[in-house]
Amino acid sequence: MPFKPRGLATAIGSMPHLDPSTACRFILRTFEEIPFWPQLPQISFVENMYAQWIGGMPGIKIDFQKGKIFFEDVLKVDEEVEKFYEKYLAADLDAFALTEKSASGFHKMLNTLKDNLPPKLKILKGQITGPISLGLAITDENKNPLVYQEILADAMAKTLSLKARWQEKILQEAVPQAETLIFIDEPTLMCYGSAYLSLERDQVISLLNEVISSLEGLKGAHCCGNTDWGLLLDTSVDVISFDAYDYTENLALYTQKLKKFLDRGGILAWGIVPTSLPDPSIIDREDVASLLKKLEEKMALLVADGLDKEQLLESSLITPNCGTGSMSVAQAEKTLGLTQALSEKFRSKYFS
Secondary structure, three states, X not given: OOOOOOOOEOXXXXXXXXXXXXXXXXXXXXOOOOOEOOEOOOXXXXXXXXXXXXXXXXXXXXXXXXXXXXXXXXXXXXXXXXXXXXXXXXXXXXXXXXXXXOOHHHHHHHHHHHHOOOOOOOEEEEEEEOHHHHHHHOEOOOOOEHHHOHHXXXXXXXXXXXXXXXXXXXXXXXXXXXXXXXXXXXXXXXXXXXXXXXXXXXXXXXXXHHHHOOOOOEEEEEEOOXXXXXXXXXXXXXXXXXXXXXXXXXXHHHHHHHHHHHHXXXXXXXXXXXXXXXXXXXXXXXXXXXXXXXXXXXXXXXXXXXXXXXXXXXXXXXXXXXXXXXXXXXXXXXXXXXXXXXHHHHHHHHXX
């Protein structure tokens, strides 16, 4: 039977903390049912959402002094590409592991769970940057994005698929009794249809499905801006994570596809708690009551367009609208605490 979250809470991934232990302990105290491992971009450049995932990817170089990632001409790295595909065909997951240097939050969470396993834990959440966002962020010396380089773009998507599968496998081994949920974070999908992202629809879906199809557990897609939601609804994801605080009206344009998505067991992650976008101080103007009122108003838009209210309630996760990595620690912890408190209020009202 498909998992029904019924208002459970989780978060997107990034946090501003400099100490992985502090971040992990906070997460496990706050999100007992669906904890996640923290991405900690403030610790170092290699922990940002792009550098974190490039290990093992052919043709990719880092300039640590300038804090830049770039790719070389495929003809210069043909041997790298050949060796990569050998590992890919061999499904050598360990060759694409997240190192402690690039993902201290991931490794600290694994260690913390050994002695601090929440008794209510249902799902262990992870995340990975998606191929569209990563492929646009990495360019050559002439600012040409990698996503338009056919061979290297394919290798990039396959690298991410191996890293996603490795991550899922490690999380499954860490807590065998829990399900896993991996979010594919695609903030740059908000540019789909503009001159900045000129890929065809089928190309975007193909790159996304390369990563999605590698996963065995629950898989989600997160975009913290407006996009062509029909595109994501046409993929095989189980969870659509969206900025409900600002963009529910845009999602409501896709009612028929949303209905099919929910009918097949799909889940909506309502990013109703504001983070750093567009202004981190927004969180100081919200509380549980105001956020619940806003969430109910947003849900009512979809119900008015024909979605079943009970089905919508049962198929809803509660999250922030984006990561908290660029907020202050105090603001981030307030945001995440409000997310869990809102979840408890929502569940008490509708599922007690």
